Amino acid sequence: MCLGALQCVLPHDIYNSLHSLWYVHAVKVSKETNLAGIQLLNTFCTFLLDACGVDVTEIEPVSGSSPIVSEKEDEDWCRLLGDLKKSCASTAYLVGLPPDEETVPPTSACRQLRVNVSSFLYKHLPVVFFSLHLVHEEMKLNCLLHGNFIVLAQLLVTLGTCLSCHSYLDYYYSAYPVLHCSMASLHTEHKSEMMEYLSSPCDVMLWLQNAFDSDQDPFPILSGVTRRTQDICIAFSIFGQLSQGHRDSSKIVKPFGLGSDTELKSAVSLYEKLSKEFSPMNAVVQFIAVQGFSPELLQSLPRGVEIPLREALHSCCNDPPTGWPTEAYHLLGLVQQLSTCHAFDTHTHTHTHNTHTLSIYLSICLFVCLFIYLSISICLSISVVQDAMILLDKRKLLRAGIHA
Numbered sequence: 001m002c003l004g005a006l007q008c009v010l011p012h013d014i015y016n017s018l019h020s021l022w023y024v025h026a027v028k029v030s031k032e033t034n035l036a037g038i039q040l041l042n043t044f045c046t047f048l049l050d051a052c053g054v055d056v057t058e059i060e061p062v063s064g065s066s067p068i069v070s071e072k073e074d075e076d077w078c079r080l081l082g083d084l085k086k087s088c089a090s091t092a093y094l095v096g097l098p099p100d101e102e103t104v105p106p107t108s109a110c111r112q113l114r115v116n117v118s119s120f121l122y123k124h125l126p127v128v129f130f131s132l133h134l135v136h137e138e139m140k141l142n143c144l145l146h147g148n149f150i151v152l153a154q155l156l157v158t159l160g161t162c163l164s165c166h167s168y169l170d171y172y173y174s175a176y177p178v179l180h181c182s183m184a185s186l187h188t189e190h191k192s193e194m195m196e197y198l199s200s201p202c203d204v205m206l207w208l209q210n211a212f213d214s215d216q217d218p219f220p221i222l223s224g225v226t227r228r229t230q231d232i233c234i235a236f237s238i239f240g241q242l243s244q245g246h247r248d249s250s251k252i253v254k255p256f257g258l259g260s261d262t263e264l265k266s267a268v269s270l271y272e273k274l275s276k277e278f279s280p281m282n283a284v285v286q287f288i289a290v291q292g293f294s295p296e297l298l299q300s301l302p303r304g305v306e307i308p309l310r311e312a313l314h315s316c317c318n319d320p321p322t323g324w325p326t327e328a329y330h331l332l333g334l335v336q337q338l339s340t341c342h343a344f345d346t347h348t349h350t351h352t353h354n355t356h357t358l359s360i361y362l363s364i365c366l367f368v369c370l371f372i373y374l375s376i377s378i379c380l381s382i383s384v385v386q387d388a389m390i391l392l393d394k395r396k397l398l399r400a401g402i403h404a
Contacts, residue, residue, distance in 0.1 A: 002044060002152075004225040005135045008257035009127040018121065022047055041148055045155040052128065053119030054158060115162055126198060129159040131222060131257065133168070137204040138226040144300050150176050163198065171201040204229055208305060211236040215247070220256040223264050229253075230264060231291045232305060234271050238287060239308060241280045267291065284312040289328035 003022070007015050025047050026040075049056045121128065136152050139145045153176050160168040173180045207219050211233070221230045230253050237252045249268040255261040270290060274283035288309060298306055317332050 001135050001138070001225060002041075002048075002132060005131040005222050005257075006128060008222045008225060009131045010124055011258075014120070014124065018051060021051065038147060038151060041151045045151060048121075048128075049155065049158060051119065051121045052125055052159065052162075053116035053122040054162065055114040055116075113158070113161060125159065125162060127257070129156065129163060129165070130198065130220075132156060132159070133201065134220060134222055134226050134229070134256070137202065138229050140204060141228050141232060141302065141305060142300050143302060150179070154179055165198050167199065168201045171203070204233075205302075205304070207233065208236050211240050212242075215251060218251050218254040221253050221264065222257055223255050223261045227263065230267060231288065231293070232301075234267055235284050235288055235309065238271065238275055238280050238284045239312075241275060246275055281312045281315045284309065285316045285331070286324060286328050289331045290325055292327075293331060295331070295333075 003019065006018065010018065022044070026043065029043055046056050116122070132152065133156060136149070136156060139148055139152065153172050157169060157172050157179050160172070202219060204219065207216065210216050219229065219233050221227075221233075223230075233253050234249075237247050240247055249271055252271075253264065253268075255264055270287060274286055277283075278286065293309075298309060301309070313332055
């Protein structure tokens with residue numbers, strides 16, 4: 001997903017160089033350790049920081065793996081208490097309180113950053129940072145990727161420090177207090193190129209919360225990469241019609257980067273069609289069904305996002321229209337009703353076909369009868385004319401004999 005995001009924002013030649021370097025680096029590292037899951041993401045983050053010119057020797061990667069539940073109950077309690085103690089220490093350090101004697105505030109990347117401005121990816125740092133932030137927001141909509149949040153957040157904190165994006169740093173620190181550090185801000189000269197995006201972080205959860213009540217700025221998406229964000233923002237905007245009426249699609253999502261926006265245009269076109277022809281609940285169900293939502297995908301959403309979508313499904317489950325797309329019936333679990341609708345459609349089609357055939361047959365028979373009738377009429381007319389001509393000739397002969 002991260003590589004896909006970078007492909008959307010970087011020039012073609014720069015991305016190809018980055019992709020080639022990453023492939024070589026991944027092959028080299030994979031010979032020494034097994035790259036899978038969190039380890040792969042950690043390796044990529046370290047590689048990307050190095051490509052951006054950031055000195056990674058003093059940045060200690062955080063562990064984003066989900067804690068493994070121990071079989072022993074006392075080990076579970078020790079792990080939970082240890083996590084709570086670390087969290088309290090991080091929070092105390094964040095607000096400026098002195099740490100406990102036995103605890104030390106987080107030390108990852110707490111020293112001054114050293115950045116090589118001649119690195120080939122350094123001048124693209126703003127777009128790299130913002131595109132990965134959009135990936136972070138996309139991951140927040142998938143509970144199955146929960147363990148990856150903090151790993152990507154550490155990368156974003158480092159890049160945000162290089163760009164002096166204080167609002168973004170506050171955003172990450174509030175979500176991940178353990179990442180709080182005292183890195184110096186360096187090299188802010190090219191931040192103005194993306195001031196519109198880097199002024200304040202876009203929070204997908206906050207955007208979805210406000211989608212029910214008021215208009216707001218469109219949420220930026222990377223076409224083909226942050227599709228879940230795109231579809232859920234549009235679905236929640238359909239919900240907003242219950243209180244606000246129809247909302248212009250340009251105020252919902254907007255493309256960011258150099259990639260193709262074909263998927264976005266298709267989704268927006270579907271939104272415009274459904275929101276004008278159906279009720280909000282009906283339109284939401286059809287939209288998420290056509291966009292490929294499955295029961296498994298719904299289960300992976302955060303509960304605050306899943307519940308409104310479940311409510312829309314529940315409201316349409318008792319009396320679904322017969323003209324729905326097939327995907328909507330599968331999403332509702334109404335496979336039997338779908339078979340009934342298909343049987344009804346088949347019967348209707350057969351009946352219509354038979355009626356059409358009968359109409360054609362009757363038309364042909366009528367045409368043949370009319371042809372025969374006209375033929376007989378013409379023959380009778382010719383016979384009458386011939387008899388009249390013969391009678392006329394006889395009269396002429398008779399008149400000639402009388403005169404003679």
